Amino acid sequence: MSSIIEIRNGSFAYGDKSVFENITLTISRGEILCLFGPNGCGKTTLLDNILGYHKLQSGSILIEGENISCLNKAEIAKRIAYVPQVHDKSFPFKVMDIVVMGRTPHIGSISSPSSKDYSIADEAIEAVGIKHLKHRIYTTLSGGETQLVILARAIAQDTSIIIMDEPTSHLDFRHELILLELITELVRTKKISIIMSTHSPNHAFYFENAGVPAKIALMHNKNIMTSGLPNEIISEKNMERIFNITSKVFKNNLPGEILNFIMPLKTIKK
């Protein structure tokens, strides 16, 4: 598999405060990478660097073989779309208005979306199953519905990579599953690569169980402690090292169905 994103010895600091150092990481086409680690370990900052929102202090990030520092905003946006943890609503736009904004990098700098852009946005709305919300004012939607609108916007952006920053952290049980199913579908049918930060190792298990190429990277102490297949990386030992907790991994390799998951059990007090 060819690598679509390659981070080489990336380091970043806010002023004097180092956030991560010498990170090396690759993601292949049609693969999901779950970025996992404690609060404040720098997941969001790393994603910001891949999005071109921040610039690495040293090292490089290659997107489809091109150095990100040589690409302008629109060129990056044609390759990478973004789904935030929670979208901060401002004005009462209609759902369609929001989704079609994903077309921005593909249209001229002083023009507006064309009817073709609208039909692409329509397809994206259909793909996430929110056709019934198309004409609604998006400020009246629930958190789960809003996140689907934002995902549709990312799909309409028509990129080979989508970056998601804890996309399910504010969603209810059902909407979390809807989002995971949609991500699986995107990777399976469109060969999109996904990087998502998450606080649930079971998300990585979910993708692996579903049979799509999935990796998990454990971020700890300003670095990627280890990365690889979820069933190798998500272990009781690693959870203890990073979070100081005891946990239990359940592996169910049934014929025709894999169903692995992890259950946190107890914090270890020192």
Next chain:
Amino acid sequence: MNSKPCLKNNDSKKILNLPGVTKKTLLVIFLVTVPIVVIFISLFMGRYPISPAETLRTLYQGITSGTNQPGNVNMDIIWQIRLPRAILGGMAGAALAASGTALQGLFRNPLVSSGMLGVSAGAGFGAALGIIFFKGTVMIYILAFFFGVTAVFFSYTIGRIYNSTPAIMLVLGGVIVSSIFSALLSLVKYLANPYEELPSIVFWLMGSLASASYRDIAISSVPVFAGITGLYLMRWKINVLSMGEREASSMGINVNLDRIIIVFCATLATAGAVSVCGIIGWVGLVVPHMGRIITGSDNRILLPASISLGACFLIIVDNIGRATTGTEIPLSIITAIIGGPFFVYLLKKYKGGNW
């Protein structure tokens, strides 16, 4: 004023919604026609009575055989007083409303207007200097414009202390710079001759179209049209920018550059209007909200609608100011006294539904 045929508080079936050629053409015609009608109405309003028929005839005569007809009082009143006044009012209203709409979208904040970034305070100080040192009106325009733009430049520089210029820092910079220029303005007022200069400064600060002339229109039209055109071209990007910096950036917007362009255009338009008409509060803050209630939040429709609405609003306010009482009431007084309750009425009627 801008009475629309059907304004239902209904999400999906608003009249100005779907992009379509005929609908778009109708909308453009509507947005252009309404201010023209309002300008025409303001030609026969005033203390000197001229009937609508008479107004039409005078307009026609002016076009066909020139406006320079000694002894024809109607000709002078309509062509030299009321028409330039209405046109200047329309331009100023459009400039303030367009700037307010763009800045509210850019800063994702419904309480922002161009005054927020220090234009008004800077222009007020510049005009006061002009009144004291130069007396001549052109210098007042130039200094007001210069200090209006300078104030925004300082606000922006202060905002940049934080190296990525978050929107809130810019607004904070505006607050700081505004208060400094207000203090400087107070100083000038304190030193001004209380019999001649001080009243001029005070009147200027309340805004007026009373001395409107074609020269004023010519002077302010350059920055006003340049600014409004710039904002109009940015209308789609303003939509995307209102998603927030990080998301706008992820959709390919060069946030810092586009923010500079929008702030610059809004400043240009506002300073162009304010330097000629004096400080006019409230229009830039409230007209965008009226627009939002009527058309929704999409700046592709909202911005042109605000331009049209702002023009109508200020012309009407000026008509009220000059025609209702024996003396002229300065603009800012009426914009607030009329605009405030009208805004409350709109909020109550639509319960913030489309807003």
